[in-house]
Amino acid sequence: MRRTPHAYVDNLMTGGALGVPLWGLISVITLPLMSGQRPEWSAEQMRAHFPALLGWVLFGALLGVVTPGLSDLAEKIFGPRSQALPPASGEKKRIVILGGGFAGMKTAECLEQQLRTNRSAEITLISETNALLFTPMLAEVAGSTLEPSHISTPLRSSLHRTEFIRGRVTAVDLENRKVFLAEAASQSSTGRLEVPYDHLVFALGSVSNFLGMSSVEKLAFNFKSLLDAIRIRNHVIEMFERADREQDPLLRAPLLTFVIAGGGFAGVELAGALNDFARGILADYPNLNASEPNIVLVHARDRILPELSESLARYAQEKMEERGVKFCLNARLSNAQPGLVILSDQEIRAQTLVWTAGTAPNPLLKTLPFEKDKRGAVKVDSPLAVPGYTGVWALGDCAAITDANTGKACPPTAQFAIREAQIVAKNIAAQLRGRPPTSFHFDSLGALCVVGHQTACAELSLPFLRTRAVRFSGLLAWLMWRGIYLAKLPGLERKIRVLMDWTIELFFPRDIVQTIDLQ
Numbered sequence: 351m352r353r354t355p356h357a358y359v360d361n362l363m364t365g366g367a368l369g370v371p372l373w374g375l376i377s378v379i380t381l382p383l384m385s386g387q388r389p390e391w392s393a394e395q396m397r398a399h400f401p402a403l404l405g406w407v408l409f410g411a412l413l414g415v416v417t418p419g420l421s422d423l424a425e426k427i428f429g430p431r432s433q434a435l436p437p438a439s440g441e442k443k444r445i446v447i448l449g450g451g452f453a454g455m456k457t458a459e460c461l462e463q464q465l466r467t468n469r470s471a472e473i474t475l476i477s478e479t480n481a482l483l484f485t486p487m488l489a490e491v492a493g494s495t496l497e498p499s500h501i502s503t504p505l506r507s508s509l510h511r512t513e514f515i516r517g518r519v520t521a522v523d524l525e526n527r528k529v530f531l532a533e534a535a536s537q538s539s540t541g542r543l544e545v546p547y548d549h550l551v552f553a554l555g556s557v558s559n560f561l562g563m564s565s566v567e568k569l570a571f572n573f574k575s576l577l578d579a580i581r582i583r584n585h586v587i588e589m590f591e592r593a594d595r596e597q598d599p600l601l602r603a604p605l606l607t608f609v610i611a612g613g614g615f616a617g618v619e620l621a622g623a624l625n626d627f628a629r630g631i632l633a634d635y636p637n638l639n640a641s642e643p644n645i646v647l648v649h650a651r652d653r654i655l656p657e658l659s660e661s662l663a664r665y666a667q668e669k670m671e672e673r674g675v676k677f678c679l680n681a682r683l684s685n686a687q688p689g690l691v692i693l694s695d696q697e698i699r700a701q702t703l704v705w706t707a708g709t710a711p712n713p714l715l716k717t718l719p720f721e722k723d724k725r726g727a728v729k730v731d732s733p734l735a736v737p738g739y740t741g742v743w744a745l746g747d748c749a750a751i752t753d754a755n756t757g758k759a760c761p762p763t764a765q766f767a768i769r770e771a772q773i774v775a776k777n778i779a780a781q782l783r784g785r786p787p788t789s790f791h792f793d794s795l796g797a798l799c800v801v802g803h804q805t806a807c808a809e810l811s812l813p814f815l816r817t818r819a820v821r822f823s824g825l826l827a828w829l830m831w832r833g834i835y836l837a838k839l840p841g842l843e844r845k846i847r848v849l850m851d852w853t854i855e856l857f858f859p860r861d862i863v864q865t866i867d868l869q
């Protein structure tokens with residue numbers, strides 16, 4: 351892990367959180383295996399492992415604070431004396447990053463590191479939203495476990511040297527090297543509308559792709575942004591309120607039926623979270639009974655979670671079915687009408703439809719003459735530059751990237767976007783210094799997916815044995831999910847807030863306060 355100087359409490363929390371997956375891997379799996387036993391994660395066994403968990407968390411926290419402390423001390427005593435940076439000579443190079451998601455934010459952060467002694471370049475980040483959304487926890491916002499703002503880290507507080515402009519990019523003039531922003535809502539605004547660049551980084555992410563079904567686009571909820579998750583949560587509560595005073599069971603059923611299209615990670619995590627939420631709030635609605643909430647997951651293939659191995663995907667489905675989620679597999683969503691979801695083989699009466707079944711790269715890219723793949727993502731070369739356009743780079747969900755070592759297409763995930771950002775920043779800095787670029791290569795670390803109450807599936811790659819993966823599921827995988835993602839969530843304050851939300855969730859029922867008026 352890269353050290354953040356003087357961020358001792360943040361390092362302590364990150365180290366402590368990483369103690370959880372280490373506990374799982376070493377105490378629960380490796381040590382029993384080495385002594386010839388099968389790893390067990392029954393409730394009884396987990397209780398026996400609990401003291402080791404405390405030990406690992408304390409060890410992680412201590413390591414997290416002692417090592418950077420010693421490094422800082424050593425640097426202070428033996429390190430080079432800090433020198434005032436020389437003033438920049440000549441014209442400054444302007445690096446402009448479009449998009450403040452995982453790819454854009456990490457590019458800015460790494461550029462700040464790469465160029466910390468170079469004042470001849472200035473970095474600007476332009477984004478529609480002023481915070482980085484931590485999407486792996488989005489389902490928990492929709493399921494009312496986490497407060498919405500707790501999973502978003504303000505870009506301004508994470509970046510120190512980068513100029514941040516909150517605005518929507520409407521066009522890019524590649525010939526004159528300028529980015530155009532939408533006018534601010536206020537007529538009297540005198541904000542900048544044009545931003546010139548020398549290096550331009552496209553990190554604009556993706557949008558939902560409704561595959562040309564305009565009725566579905568009109569009626570379905572998206573599940574990509576914080577606002578989408580807030581809307582879904584409020585809508586679910588609204589449906590419960592209306593169902594509670596509805597006498598006719600025939601009219602009540604569609605109010606309490608929630609259809610989720612797409613059986614990938616986002617759809618499965620949302621189905622699990624909504625199922626827990628719906629069943630968890632039943633106690634507040636005395637006129638409804640436990641058999642009434644109906645969460646339906648529609649998926650076009652014969653099994654969910656194609657990113658995981660078949661055995662884990664089947665386990666996820668079985669666990670979710672046990673908890674009341676229904677599955678329509680090998681079924682395509684073909685149309686939607688108010689109160690009706692139409693599949694290839696049946697119709698479901700439902701007032702709620704959430705779309706997670708397809709994404710397409712940001713539509714702004716359609717206006718640019720770059721070469722694109724069939725999804726519409728910008729094709730880049732191995733150092734992640736756009737061929738034929740000097741100083742233009744693309745990464746993350748809006749780029750079509752091939753791994754330089756394996757030749758395989760890189761998946762559109764945050765895990766990859768972050769590593770791509772490190773290479774883009776390194777290559778921009780190399781170009782400024784007249785050095786050769788580095789090609790992009792990254793071996794996936796694996797995948798984790800929460801399927802509902804204290805249950806997850808994990809498939810992790812082993813660092814020295816990339817062809818083999820460790821698979822496990824249940825409570826252990828869920829604890830690992832929480833430990834890993836808490837450690838990855840940027841910012842100490844956000845980590846504490848999320849930890850508090852999770853602690854509150856253990857003791858109190860889900861919050862059913864409606865926070866926005868959906869009308």
Ligand SMILES: Cc1cc2nc3c(=O)[nH]c(=O)nc-3n(C[C@H](O)[C@H](O)[C@H](O)COP(=O)(O)OP(=O)(O)OC[C@H]3O[C@@H](n4cnc5c(N)ncnc54)[C@H](O)[C@@H]3O)c2cc1C
Pocket residue numbers: 448449450451452453454476477478479485486487488489517518519520553554555556573574615616712714745746747748762763764765766767
């Ligand atoms: C529900 C959900 C769960 C997920 N879980 C995981 C997970 O567990 N692990 C994992 O690795 N990946 C996960 N992903 C995928 C991951 O979120 C994406 O791969 C990642 O966000 C891609 O990063 P990005 O920076 O390319 O795009 P984004 O994060 O989408 O960022 C795009 C940025 O561009 C900005 N933008 C867009 N258009 C404009 C414009 N015109 N002008 C200015 N700014 C603009 C947006 O505001 C945003 O800040 C999940 C995704 C979702 C939706």
